[in-house]
Amino acid sequence: MSTGRSAIRVKPELRDATESVLGEGEALSSFVEQSIREGIERRRNQSEFITRGIAVWSGENLPPARELLFKRQHRIRRAR
Numbered sequence: 001m002s003t004g005r006s007a008i009r010v011k012p013e014l015r016d017a018t019e020s021v022l023g024e025g026e027a028l029s030s031f032v033e034q035s036i037r038e039g040i041e042r043r044r045n046q047s048e049f050i051t052r053g054i055a056v057w058s059g060e061n062l063p064p065a066r067e068l069l070f071k072r073q074h075r076i077r078r079a080r
Helices: 012-020 028-058 065-079
Strands: none
């Protein structure tokens, strides 16, 4: 992790709103770091989701229909 500091300019209203939701003893910098980590994770998940969706629509990685039917029948038998 980098120990350098970058100035992030935000409107005073946004800073005030952020500071109003900080937990007891929580630093603004840790809140910002956690928010960035969550944003990165959310974007990665979204990208992977879109990639999987495109693969399905394009017909890539689709199991044969017989395999899908077998799995469905197996689930139905287990549920009974």
